[in-house]
Amino acid sequence: MATTVDENSINELKDGEPIIRFEHVQQSFNDNVVIPDLNLTINAGELFVLVGTSGSGKTTTLKMVNQLQPQSGGKIFIKDENITDIGLQELRWNIGYVLQQIALFPTMTVAQNIAVIPEMKGVKREEIDATINRLLNQVGLDPKKYRDRMPSELSGGEQQRIGICRAIASEPPVVLMDEPFSALDPISRTQLQDLVLDLHAKRHDTIIFVTHDMDEALKLGDRIAVMSEGKILQVDTPTNIAQHPANQFVEAFFSQSVAHNVYDVYVGKMVMMGFSVATLPDGHTAPIDISSDKTLGEAFDDLAHCEYLRVVDGDRQLGFINAQNIVNYLSQRKRDEDENN
Amino acid sequence: MDAFFQTLVDRRSALLTALWQHIEISLVSLLIAMAIAIPLAIWATHHKRFAAFMLQIAGVLQTIPSLALLGLLIPIVGIGTVPAVIALVIYALLPIFQNTYIGIDDIDPSIEEAADAFGMGQTRKLFKVELPIAAPVIISGVRQALVMIIGTATLAALIGAGGLGTFILLGIDRNDTALTLIGAISSALLAIILSWLINRLQHMRPRYLIGGLVVLLLGIGGVGVANAVRQPADNITIAGKLGSEPDILINMYKDLIEQDNKHVHVTLKPNFGKTSFLFNALNHNQIDIYPEFSGTILESLVKKPQSDKGLTANQTYQLAQKNMQQQFKLSYLKPMAYNNTFALAIREQDAKAWNVHTISDLQTVENKLKPGMTLEFIDRPDGLPGVNKTYGLNLKAQSMEPKLRYEAIHNGNINVVDAYSTDSELRQYHLTTLKDNKHFFPSYQGAPLMKTSLAKKYPGVVKSLNKLAGHISEKDMQEMNYEVNVEKKSAKTVARQYLVNHHLLKGDAK
Numbered sequence: 001m002a003t004t005v006d007e008n009s010i011n012e013l014k015d016g017e018p019i020i021r022f023e024h025v026q027q028s029f030n031d032n033v034v035i036p037d038l039n040l041t042i043n044a045g046e047l048f049v050l051v052g053t054s055g056s057g058k059t060t061t062l063k064m065v066n067q068l069q070p071q072s073g074g075k076i077f078i079k080d081e082n083i084t085d086i087g088l089q090e091l092r093w094n095i096g097y098v099l100q101q102i103a104l105f106p107t108m109t110v111a112q113n114i115a116v117i118p119e120m121k122g123v124k125r126e127e128i129d130a131t132i133n134r135l136l137n138q139v140g141l142d143p144k145k146y147r148d149r150m151p152s153e154l155s156g157g158e159q160q161r162i163g164i165c166r167a168i169a170s171e172p173p174v175v176l177m178d179e180p181f182s183a184l185d186p187i188s189r190t191q192l193q194d195l196v197l198d199l200h201a202k203r204h205d206t207i208i209f210v211t212h213d214m215d216e217a218l219k220l221g222d223r224i225a226v227m228s229e230g231k232i233l234q235v236d237t238p239t240n241i242a243q244h245p246a247n248q249f250v251e252a253f254f255s256q257s258v259a260h261n262v263y264d265v266y267v268g269k270m271v272m273m274g275f276s277v278a279t280l281p282d283g284h285t286a287p288i289d290i291s292s293d294k295t296l297g298e299a300f301d302d303l304a305h306c307e308y309l310r311v312v313d314g315d316r317q318l319g320f321i322n323a324q325n326i327v328n329y330l331s332q333r334k335r336d337e338d339e340n341n
Numbered sequence: 342m343d344a345f346f347q348t349l350v351d352r353r354s355a356l357l358t359a360l361w362q363h364i365e366i367s368l369v370s371l372l373i374a375m376a377i378a379i380p381l382a383i384w385a386t387h388h389k390r391f392a393a394f395m396l397q398i399a400g401v402l403q404t405i406p407s408l409a410l411l412g413l414l415i416p417i418v419g420i421g422t423v424p425a426v427i428a429l430v431i432y433a434l435l436p437i438f439q440n441t442y443i444g445i446d447d448i449d450p451s452i453e454e455a456a457d458a459f460g461m462g463q464t465r466k467l468f469k470v471e472l473p474i475a476a477p478v479i480i481s482g483v484r485q486a487l488v489m490i491i492g493t494a495t496l497a498a499l500i501g502a503g504g505l506g507t508f509i510l511l512g513i514d515r516n517d518t519a520l521t522l523i524g525a526i527s528s529a530l531l532a533i534i535l536s537w538l539i540n541r542l543q544h545m546r547p548r549y550l551i552g553g554l555v556v557l558l559l560g561i562g563g564v565g566v567a568n569a570v571r572q573p574a575d576n577i578t579i580a581g582k583l584g585s586e587p588d589i590l591i592n593m594y595k596d597l598i599e600q601d602n603k604h605v606h607v608t609l610k611p612n613f614g615k616t617s618f619l620f621n622a623l624n625h626n627q628i629d630i631y632p633e634f635s636g637t638i639l640e641s642l643v644k645k646p647q648s649d650k651g652l653t654a655n656q657t658y659q660l661a662q663k664n665m666q667q668q669f670k671l672s673y674l675k676p677m678a679y680n681n682t683f684a685l686a687i688r689e690q691d692a693k694a695w696n697v698h699t700i701s702d703l704q705t706v707e708n709k710l711k712p713g714m715t716l717e718f719i720d721r722p723d724g725l726p727g728v729n730k731t732y733g734l735n736l737k738a739q740s741m742e743p744k745l746r747y748e749a750i751h752n753g754n755i756n757v758v759d760a761y762s763t764d765s766e767l768r769q770y771h772l773t774t775l776k777d778n779k780h781f782f783p784s785y786q787g788a789p790l791m792k793t794s795l796a797k798k799y800p801g802v803v804k805s806l807n808k809l810a811g812h813i814s815e816k817d818m819q820e821m822n823y824e825v826n827v828e829k830k831s832a833k834t835v836a837r838q839y840l841v842n843h844h845l846l847k848g849d850a851k
Binding site for chain 2: 066068088089090091092093095097099100101102103104105106107108116117120166176
């Protein structure tokens with residue numbers, strides 16, 4: 001079957017150009033309006049996170065992109081083409097999908113699961129085989145060991161790695177992820193978040209990622225949209241959302257969503273919220289670097305040895321933190337909690 | 342146990358035929374049921390309201406007793422394999438439909454969503470995702486259906502479709518436990534083996550599975566076509582009721598017809614069923630000839646224009662023949678000598694000692710009599726009460742099971758029994774029947790019954806069959822029944838031996 005979609009033109013988009021556009025989109029189920037009027041633009045190459053409580057409409061928004069839930073009103077554009085003008089199959093073959101329930105096909109092996117979309121597209125057998133091996137290697141699973149296993153023989157984390165391989169096997173320009181890690185244990189979740197960041201950096205694809213976990217949103221998102229009751233309250237970079245919440249809801253959501261255990265709060269998040277200094281005061285040094293996705297618990301260990309830590313995201317320097325910053329952050333958090341109770 | 346194995350060895354070729362018929366009926370029914378139920382269930386998964394409705398209907402159909410269902414089908418499609426297959430298909434629908442529906446409907450919705458989100462079409466989703474996931478549940482439904490079909494198919498024998506039920510019915514009819522056991526055990530084994538095979542199929546690759554099914558279908562279809570082609574134009578089908586006697590008679594018919602009419606081929610359907618089935622089959626051209634008794638014709642088949650009380654054997658036959666011709670356009674050919682009717686029997690030594698040869702003679706020894714009779718005979722007005730009245734006797738009989746009363750008289754616990762005049766036990770236990778000198782019992786003479794149109798088309802066949810007229814005495818029939826029932830000779834051998842010995846058939850008795 002020939003793929004006549006402007007898959008190519010989507011791929012040709014430069015990072016930052018609009019790829020998906022919601023214009024006055026409305027969604028209702030049986031007279032129950034879930035989304036009254038949604039306007040949103042997602043740019044090519046960004047990892048866009050939709051965050052909100054359950055019932056906020058974030059998953060519904062996601063499922064309109066691949067038309068699992070066609071909108072009841074308004075228009076959605078993929079690049080400049082109205083979504084209703086694109087054939088359903090063509091649309092979906094070019095949009096990867098990762099589910100919260102993982103939903104690997106239980107009667108197929110790992111390799112067969114990954115091959116599902118390329119097979120439908122008529123890709124040659126040898127090519128598919130090569131893709132399967134390459135993808136398994138990329139997600140850290142030995143192809144020899146895993147290719148012929150059945151999904152039921154894998155752990156949850158391994159299953160979702162296969163889920164991701166299956167979604168990106170045919171190199172779709174857009175990937176939708178619907179709370180993909182919420183059912184996983186904390187260790188697997190962290191590993192898979194890192195994997196998504198890693199794959200995104202390599203592939204430069206557009207990812208729309210739905211989560212109810214603000215920490216996950218802050219860690220992953222290039223931009224974050226905070227949703228509540230079918231409306232978008234704020235769309236911005238993690239730092240801006242942390243430092244300049246658009247309203248009280250965003251602020252409350254942000255502070256409530258912090259890790260229950262203070263030791264699990266990300267260092268990067270403290271920096272975003274402003275509990276840091278941009279430059280070192282004279283006469284002080286910061287001999288130890290700490291990555292922004294390390295937790296406060298780990299920072300305590302390092303601060304036992306020196307006064308300041310340099311917070312980095314890869315090569316980029318985000319700022320410096322000392323014990324005083326942490327205490328300030330904790331007291332702010334205490335105040336928020338008291339207010340909310 | 343010895344009797345069981347002896348019967349098994351004696352009847353192995355009949356068992357193989359029955360087994361093949363059973364497998365054929367069962368598998369054809371199963372495949373038809375699958376072909377209906379599985380696509381319907383798949384369609385129903387997209388039409389929930391229809392599914393609920395279908396489940397109701399299939400459930401109701403399943404509650405109809407199988408005998409009643411067969412009975413209801415006879416006026417519509419007649420007898421034989423067709424109604425049997427229809428009934429079995431109806432029973433098999435529910436488990437297959439239900440399991441296919443549940444198997445697909447129970448699939449995790451997130452898996453359905455994944456398939457949709459990857460842009461799978463309906464057909465691809467069905468074959469790649471839904472059916473493989475639902476397969477174990479569907480196959481278990483097919484197994485349930487198969488086990489039920491194989492069990493219920495034993496009833497097919499009742500309507501002349503053959504199969505292992507023939508053994509069971511014959512066993513019940515002849516009070517031969519070994520036969521019933523062979524039928525029941527074979528059917529149970531067949532169910533277990535086929536069920537196991539289906540279970541194995543589950544682990545086969547789909548392409549081999551479909552290939553296997555095609556081979557199976559072609560095989561069954563091929564045998565069916567081959568059978569149909571092999572039958573020459575001048576084929577005459579002769580059927581017989583349950584039991585050794587009709588089986589012997591129809592074998593004689595076949596030998597006689599084929600000896601004289603070289604172009605005619607005779608197919609036998611022994612143990613075809615009870616009277617009404619055979620009579621219906623004859624009227625619907627599903628069989629061409631079967632031996633019937635004059636008394637039975639007057640009692641149950643024709644509308645009686647006049648009383649048949651006190652008729653002689655010849656008068657009974659004449660009346661039966663006249664009415665068959667008038668009411669059904671059936672020709673009732675000339676009767677044989679023997680009269681297979683109710684009789685009273687005593688031991689040969691008693692007959693000599695008491696000098697008793699007729700029922701009237703019993704009066705002279707009434708105080709010595711210890712009668713033991715079947716409940717039915719004691720109860721019916723044309724049984725013991727009628728005998729007492731007609732012959733001025735006052736016999737009071739102990740009621741006994743049919744088989745037991747022969748053993749009881751053999752052991753001397755009783756000394757008068759009721760009997761059918763050709764029962765092999767009369768010969769076996771050296772009993773003698775008493776002459777019904779006042780013609781109280783209706784006469785039951787045997788003769789071939791066939792369509793008059795067929796009789797006109799094949800005068801040669803009629804001529805051959807009439808050669809038996811006036812032959813075969815009650816003693817002869819007892820002897821032949823004894824040889825088949827007790828000595829386990831085949832009906833074919835016994836029939837041929839009689840014909841050769843009486844110079845009705847050329848050749849030797851072997």
